[in-house]
Amino acid sequence: MQKLKYPYCHVKTICCCLLTVLIPLGAKTQPIPTVEENIPFLVTFSSDSEVSWGDDDFSQVFFFVIPEDKKSPVYIRVFDPDVGGQHDEDRTGFSSSTKFSVYGGRGCISAKEATSIEPLEGYKTGNLLDSKVFGEDTEYDNRWYTFGPFNPMEGELMQEYGGYILKIVAEGLKGDDGNLYRYFLSTKADDNQPVEGGNAFTFEYTFRLSNDQAQISHLYPYVNDRVVSVKFSNFDWDDDGYIKVVSVARRGDFAKISKENEWANSTHAISESEKSTSLDVQFIKKKSKLVKNNNVVLYITNQYGEFLPFYTAPIGGIPKFKYSIGVQKK
Numbered sequence: 001m002q003k004l005k006y007p008y009c010h011v012k013t014i015c016c017c018l019l020t021v022l023i024p025l026g027a028k029t030q031p032i033p034t035v036e037e038n039i040p041f042l043v044t045f046s047s048d049s050e051v052s053w054g055d056d057d058f059s060q061v062f063f064f065v066i067p068e069d070k071k072s073p074v075y076i077r078v079f080d081p082d083v084g085g086q087h088d089e090d091r092t093g094f095s096s097s098t099k100f101s102v103y104g105g106r107g108c109i110s111a112k113e114a115t116s117i118e119p120l121e122g123y124k125t126g127n128l129l130d131s132k133v134f135g136e137d138t139e140y141d142n143r144w145y146t147f148g149p150f151n152p153m154e155g156e157l158m159q160e161y162g163g164y165i166l167k168i169v170a171e172g173l174k175g176d177d178g179n180l181y182r183y184f185l186s187t188k189a190d191d192n193q194p195v196e197g198g199n200a201f202t203f204e205y206t207f208r209l210s211n212d213q214a215q216i217s218h219l220y221p222y223v224n225d226r227v228v229s230v231k232f233s234n235f236d237w238d239d240d241g242y243i244k245v246v247s248v249a250r251r252g253d254f255a256k257i258s259k260e261n262e263w264a265n266s267t268h269a270i271s272e273s274e275k276s277t278s279l280d281v282q283f284i285k286k287k288s289k290l291v292k293n294n295n296v297v298l299y300i301t302n303q304y305g306e307f308l309p310f311y312t313a314p315i316g317g318i319p320k321f322k323y324s325i326g327v328q329k330k
């Protein structure tokens with residue numbers, strides 16, 4: 001299918017709930033992707049790559065949430081920011097570079113371009129706080145690079161999202177290889193120390209699945225109280241098993257899955273009991289044949305075409321199917 005053209009989302013309407021009160025007390029930002037997501041790596045390909053390798057737009061945006069009462073500096077750490085050596089996807093010999101840029105300030109998320117899933121002109125809104133380009137760089141292969149320190153107040157204060165927001169954009173520059181990497185929002189420059197009450201989210205997730213077919217990866221989109229239906233759009237799933245949706249009211253529905261180099265989408269009704277909860281989207285690999293190094297893209301829209309945020313620490317916790325709710329599902 002075609003992606004929506006100029007599909008801006010409206011921040012204030014997407015997150016009209018006060019997420020601050022919904023983030024579980026004591027929640028910590030963990031590695032991004034988190035342990036609960038069980039996703040080995042984020043992935044961003046360089047600009048000469050084929051989209052059939054699993055990245056539709058060679059760009060990935062993540063937002064970090066820092067609670068309003070946090071006054072001390074934070075650091076954004078990137079694991080394996082280089083494109084070479086371990087972890088990365090070598091196509092024709094490593095020849096690629098990736099630019100990581102950190103933004104804060106007004107418009108960092110509130111500008112309509114900022115929350116588009118397309119890297120449209122102007123999506124890198126806000127104040128550029130720092131950036132660095134990495135190529136085949138042995139210094140940071142299988143190691144951490146640290147951006148910061150950042151004063152939380154350098155972010156954009158958005159109470160709808162639970163505090164100050166910093167944005168990081170990973171952008172594939174020249175080359176045709178895949179950069180695999182992870183993030184950590186830390187209180188320390190040289191160590192991963194979680195920010196109490198912190199979180200992170202994105203509107204389009206591009207990631208690598210495990211090569212261990214027993215591993216199930218998860219994403220946790222947040223469904224606010226205005227959502228009556230959701231449309232799942234996945235790209236280049238390579239017909240690899242199932243994408244299953246679990247919620248408080250849903251034992252497991254199956255989303256339509258894509259094959260090689262194609263989008264697939266399916267629409268699912270949201271019941272009253274699922275409003276203001278997270279869904280658990282499970283990526284269950286095929287057991288009969290290994291689809292190796294599978295990169296995949298997922299985004300979700302509501303009935304207005306607005307994008308749902310995927311929080312790395314799910315809002316309200318990981319949903320568990322409750323039989324008593326499921327049988328009453330409207």
Ligand SMILES: [Ca+2]
Pocket residue numbers: 080082083084085086087088140141142
């Ligand atoms: Ca590497």
Ligand SMILES: [Ca+2]
Pocket residue numbers: 079080081082083084087088179180181
């Ligand atoms: Ca890398």
Ligand SMILES: [Ca+2]
Pocket residue numbers: 053054235236237238294295296
């Ligand atoms: Ca794929």
